[in-house]
Amino acid sequence: MKSIGFIPLRKGSKGIPNKNKRKMVGRPLFTWVLGEAIFSNLDEVIVYTDDEDIISFIEKEYTWTKKVKALLRSEASASDTASTEFAMLEYAESIDFNFDAFCLLQATSPFTKTEDINTCLSKLNDDFDSALTVVNTHRFLWDKNGKPLNYNPLNRPRRQDFEGLLIENGAVYTITKEALQKRKNRLGDNVAVVEMPEDSLHEIDSETDWIVVEQLLMERQKREKESKRITHLVLDVDGVFTDGTISYTKDGEHTKGFDMRDGMGLEILRQYDVTVMIMTSENSELVAKRMEKLKLKHVFLGVKDKYTLLKNITIDLGISLSNVAYVGDDVNDLTNICSVGWSLTPNNATTVVKQHADVVLSNNSGAGAIREACNFIMNYNKRF
Incomplete structure (x- = not known):
């Protein structure tokens, strides 16, 4: 039919x-x-x-x-x-x-x-x-x-x-x-x-x-959330990897600052069999190059409906949204923040996201928030 x-x-x-x-x-x-x-x-x-x-x-x-x-x-x-x-x-x-x-x-x-x-x-x-x-x-x-x-x-x-x-x-x-x-x-x-x-x-x-x-x-x-082992960490970029600001040169090119300690945290987390994914609404060559440097294979750029894409990914992988941890900072992350097993947000995130995230991190974005999130997930997963 x-x-x-x-x-x-x-x-x-x-x-x-x-x-x-x-x-x-x-x-x-x-x-x-x-x-x-x-x-x-x-x-x-x-x-x-x-x-x-x-x-x-x-x-x-x-x-x-x-x-x-x-x-x-x-x-x-x-x-x-x-x-x-x-x-x-x-x-x-x-x-x-x-x-x-x-x-x-x-x-x-x-x-x-x-x-x-x-x-x-x-x-x-x-x-x-x-x-x-x-x-x-x-x-x-x-x-x-x-x-x-x-x-x-x-x-x-x-x-x-x-x-x-x-x-x-x-x-x-x-x-x-x-x-x-x-x-x-x-x-x-x-x-x-x-x-x-x-x-x-x-x-x-x-x-x-x-x-x-x-x-x-x-x-x-x-x-609808359940308590399950975290198998995947999904991260926004601007306001999570970076402090949310962009610097422009006189020629119009822009730059972003990344915290090297965050990269080390992600490397350690992957050694504990947690897959790291990037999901951002921006379609940036600069971001793509940074993620390539971090050897992250699952990078989704220019995504506006993050929830539907994330749900499709979990279905393809045969996992639940409750197996996912998500780090975001602004309203376009909000549905994922409310839906995944564990949602975390930097201390300098927007107010509405901080109100609904499971964990408000003590560190700001671009200043150790991701490293802190990685430590949280590793400690949480010990119970499984």
């Missing part, structure tokens, strides 16, 4: 400007669901957008997978009055409905997990022609006329005795080709429901919503 994931994105946003591209826990909002879709059972993931910056981002960022494709949608499908179904059908018709299952994914639902997508897809094999994600809420509902809708106020049930209501959370919808052609809608005639956690009911329509969802996401990532 050929299944296609479909993420419609529009450039405009009324409540929160540039919402889809804005950094949620240090990564663009739309990459939360895109990353999960990449690791799902979907055969292909289409990002359908009128934003050429997003198209350029995807073309540069996800070269390590053939699963993702970014396409420019028509002006008509991106207008304020166009429905999501309009965009779905526009794309489906452009490929002559060359698929068996269609999966609509909403970028404003960052709580979506790979498992939610796979479960919705699996329902199409169980005599359902479509499926959607829901949340079971135990709220008591009323209409505007003061009439209760889902309980008797004279016999108020206890929460544990109340079945509640299933509410559509707008995260994932799957539908067969035949049902989409017939109904021209995201849902068919025989709909299955797939429950997601209550947190996923939060919508992102205001700055307050953004703050709440971001905090919930960070706490979710932290809860």
Whole structure:
């Protein structure tokens, strides 16, 4: 069964400007669901957008997978009055409905997990022609006329005795080709429901919503950590290897300062069978030369979505994120800081990273922070 994931994105946003591209826990909002879709059972993931910056981002960022494709949608499908179904059908018709299952994914639902997508897809094999994600809420509902809708106020049930209501959370919808052609809608005639956690009911329509969802996401990532031996250390560069500053010559060339003791710490750590990797958003020849000098083979330059790449690396290696230690200093490291087995940050890192890292090192970046992190990992691994 050929299944296609479909993420419609529009450039405009009324409540929160540039919402889809804005950094949620240090990564663009739309990459939360895109990353999960990449690791799902979907055969292909289409990002359908009128934003050429997003198209350029995807073309540069996800070269390590053939699963993702970014396409420019028509002006008509991106207008304020166009429905999501309009965009779905526009794309489906452009490929002559060359698929068996269609999966609509909403970028404003960052709580979506790979498992939610796979479960919705699996329902199409169980005599359902479509499926959607829901949340079971135990709220008591009323209409505007003061009439209760889902309980008797004279016999108020206890929460544990109340079945509640299933509410559509707008995260994932799957539908067969035949049902989409017939109904021209995201849902068919025989709909299955797939429950997601209550947190996923939060919508992102205001700055307050953004703050709440971001905090919930960070706490979710932290809860998934486990205590395991550290097999891999992943390091950012600027603000970790260096003090975060750049010196320019009169000819425009720039230089960076590296602490030689950090290099020795990494050499010693590798003797304890810990693999060292570099992951930086900067694509710098100078950095590449320094890492070559340190004989580090796993160097990833110009990475903007660090979390999805790191997750892909762990899957390929057959390890868990909990086997990884990560050292970063700024917001683009934040998701990894919240997700890996042990996260460490230099003493002069940004405040938000220091708030969420497992360990705030006593040394500053470019002044022994990496050497200190190496010593911590070696001591930690002794218990295994």
